[in-house]
Amino acid sequence: MDKGFLKAGHTPTLVAAFLYFDVSFMVWVLLGPLGIAIAHDLHLNAGQKGLLVATPVLAGAGLRVLAGALVDLFGPRRVAIAAQITVILGLWLTWFLAPHSYASLFWVALVLGVAGASFAVALPLASVWYPPRYQGTALGIAGAGNSGTALASLFAPGLAAMVGWLNVLGLVTLPLMAVLGAFLYLAREPETRPAAPTLSSWGPILKSGGCWALMFFYSVTFGGFVGLASFLTIYFNDQYHLPPAVAGACTAFVVFAGSFIRPVGGALADRVGGTKALILLYGAAGAIFLLIATGLPSVYLAFGAFFLGMLALGLGNGAVFQLVPIRFPQQVGILTGLVGMAGGVGGFYLASSLGAARQTTGSYGPGFLVFALVCLLACGCVTLCHRKWTGGSR
Numbered sequence: 269m270d271k272g273f274l275k276a277g278h279t280p281t282l283v284a285a286f287l288y289f290d291v292s293f294m295v296w297v298l299l300g301p302l303g304i305a306i307a308h309d310l311h312l313n314a315g316q317k318g319l320l321v322a323t324p325v326l327a328g329a330g331l332r333v334l335a336g337a338l339v340d341l342f343g344p345r346r347v348a349i350a351a352q353i354t355v356i357l358g359l360w361l362t363w364f365l366a367p368h369s370y371a372s373l374f375w376v377a378l379v380l381g382v383a384g385a386s387f388a389v390a391l392p393l394a395s396v397w398y399p400p401r402y403q404g405t406a407l408g409i410a411g412a413g414n415s416g417t418a419l420a421s422l423f424a425p426g427l428a429a430m431v432g433w434l435n436v437l438g439l440v441t442l443p444l445m446a447v448l449g450a451f452l453y454l455a456r457e458p459e460t461r462p463a464a465p466t467l468s469s470w471g472p473i474l475k476s477g478g479c480w481a482l483m484f485f486y487s488v489t490f491g492g493f494v495g496l497a498s499f500l501t502i503y504f505n506d507q508y509h510l511p512p513a514v515a516g517a518c519t520a521f522v523v524f525a526g527s528f529i530r531p532v533g534g535a536l537a538d539r540v541g542g543t544k545a546l547i548l549l550y551g552a553a554g555a556i557f558l559l560i561a562t563g564l565p566s567v568y569l570a571f572g573a574f575f576l577g578m579l580a581l582g583l584g585n586g587a588v589f590q591l592v593p594i595r596f597p598q599q600v601g602i603l604t605g606l607v608g609m610a611g612g613v614g615g616f617y618l619a620s621s622l623g624a625a626r627q628t629t630g631s632y633g634p635g636f637l638v639f640a641l642v643c644l645l646a647c648g649c650v651t652l653c654h655r656k657w658t659g660g661s662r
Contacts, residue, residue, distance in 0.1 A: 318623010
């Protein structure tokens with residue numbers, strides 16, 4: 269790593285931001301890996317499973333805007349501590365009360381949504397310590413915390429089989445408390461922070477077509493990523509009859525691919541241009557999910573297709589955020605919150621639509637078909653933006 273980078277910022281705070289982001293994302297999608305056990309216990313149908321695992325994603329999307337506003341007022345370290353304590357207490361209370369009804373689990377989904385809002389806290393905490401030339405590296409390191417979604421898929425289904433899904437909700441407070449302790453020790457509140465945006469500054473941004481374009485682009489790439497991270501354990505179990513632990517492991521490998529390839533997407537966008545990169549990536553994702561929609565006959569073929577599809581989406585996540593500071597250099601904070609919220613909304617749509625498709629048609633194919641068409645629509649939209657923003661040159 270560049271020695272200048274190590275000297276430029278505050279490494280302990282960067283590590284704290286990564287750990288907080290990682291464990292928060294692990295908790296955010298927890299209902300997905302636990303969905304098989306919960307559905308068996310509560311006798312849920314496919315539509316109910318899809319809505320349940322998608323709700324924390326939607327809650328996290330909305331709470332990101334609130335978390336971003338609180339960060340502007342109180343600072344990222346204070347907000348991170350308060351959010352982590354809220355999640356720990358909420359999960360502990362859930363474990364203590366032991367809810368066993370479908371409706372009561374939406375309270376759990378709201379608590380997990382608080383963890384999903386960590387995107388709007390961890391990234392500003394890392395960003396504020398580093399000068400502009402190191403922003404990409406700092407945000408890439410902190411943003412790698414989205415790999416926590418894979419940890420949930422890897423460990424939660426097996427633990428649920430051993431101790432029960434409700435006890436997993438209690439056990440997950442242990443790593444949350446450990447990270448909170450490390451965070452209190454490592455993280456430092458920045459001495460100076462950017463001025464909080466005023467309400468009047470939001471108007472021109474929301475009137476900009478470029479803002480809505482970036483929100484749509486991220487709703488497809490990150491929405492696809494987190495929607496699949498939430499739902500694939502259920503899909504592999506239902507479609508290919510894999511045991512929950514095996515289905516979770518398959519999901520984890522796919523999610524790891526999408527997580528750690530994200531910085532490469534940013535580098536690719538730096539090299540060829542963000543819009544050019546997205547044209548290629550949306551086209552590839554559309555073709556892959558069209559293939560998945562046909563209902564691949566083998567789990568090995570399906571795993572390979574999802575692996576490639578998640579690579580395309582992960583690269584796309586990095587490429588979209590490469591465009592944010594280029595298109596809106598003076599409003600990066602506001603755009604981060606808006607684009608991040610859109611990504612969560614996209615994830616809610618994908619996870620819930622897959623469950624709804626299975627419930628109404630008996631197949632996941634229509635859900636993947638619509639998502640493939642959305643990817644191709646995004647490809648067309650980014651092509652138009654490329655011509656408008658760059659004159660077709662870059």
